[in-house]
Amino acid sequence: MTKVIYDNWFLISGKFPIDDHTKGALAVLDWAYSQYSDEKLVYASSFGAEAIVLIDLIYKINQNAQIVFWDTDLHFPETYDVIEQVESHYPSLNIERRKANLSLDEEAAEFGTALWKRDPNRCCQLRKANPLREEII
Numbered sequence: 001m002t003k004v005i006y007d008n009w010f011l012i013s014g015k016f017p018i019d020d021h022t023k024g025a026l027a028v029l030d031w032a033y034s035q036y037s038d039e040k041l042v043y044a045s046s047f048g049a050e051a052i053v054l055i056d057l058i059y060k061i062n063q064n065a066q067i068v069f070w071d072t073d074l075h076f077p078e079t080y081d082v083i084e085q086v087e088s089h090y091p092s093l094n095i096e097r098r099k100a101n102l103s104l105d106e107e108a109a110e111f112g113t114a115l116w117k118r119d120p121n122r123c124c125q126l127r128k129a130n131p132l133r134e135e136i137i
Contacts, residue, residue, distance in 0.1 A: 016028050016031070022057060025054075025057050026057060026060060026061065029057055029058055029060075029061045029062075030061050033061050033062045033065075041065075041066070042066045042067070042068050043055070043058060043065065043066070043067050043068070044067075044068045044069075044070065044132060045067050045068065045069055046069070047069060047079055047082045047083050047086065052082070052086065055067060055086060055090065055093070058093075059090050059093060063090075063092045063093070064092055064093065064094060065093055065094065066093075066094045066096065067093055067094065067095045067096070068095075068096050068098060068135075069083060069095065069096070069097050069098070070098055070099075070100070070127070070128050070131060070132060071097045071098060071099050071100075072100060072123075072127040072128060073099070073100070073103070073104050073127075074104075074116055074123075074127070083095065083097070098131065098135075099131075100126060100127040100128070100130075100131050101126075101130065101131055101134075102126060102127075107123075107126060107127075111126075
């Protein structure tokens with residue numbers, strides 16, 4: 001079995017059917033969960049509309065899949081409501097809420113208040129990108 005990585009994905013991507021009701025998405029997910037262990041295959045979700053569709057498809061393939069949500073402490077209350085609804089609807093999914101390395105108070109002490117307003121790129125780097133990078137490296 002050849003290990004597939006991003007660089008050679010195009011070699012096998014054409015082998016999946018695209019004429020079914022999910023345009024091949026279930027076949028790709030089924031393949032992915034058969035290739036990688038549950039510990040290595042994690043969906044980092046924002047719990048937006050498209051994420052809910054993907055979570056539903058993932059659930060059809062692996063009812064114990066790992067879903068990670070990077071909680072920046074800056075989300076709308078509705079986002080947290082959606083997460084709770086998903087947790088209730090798919091109770092066997094392993095949905096983990098993770099926080100950034102810095103609390104909002106620590107971030108404000110180091111970079112000033114309301115960094116997300118003044119420098120949204122730096123805020124996303126600190127609250128999303130860096131913690132995610134640390135997780136996968």
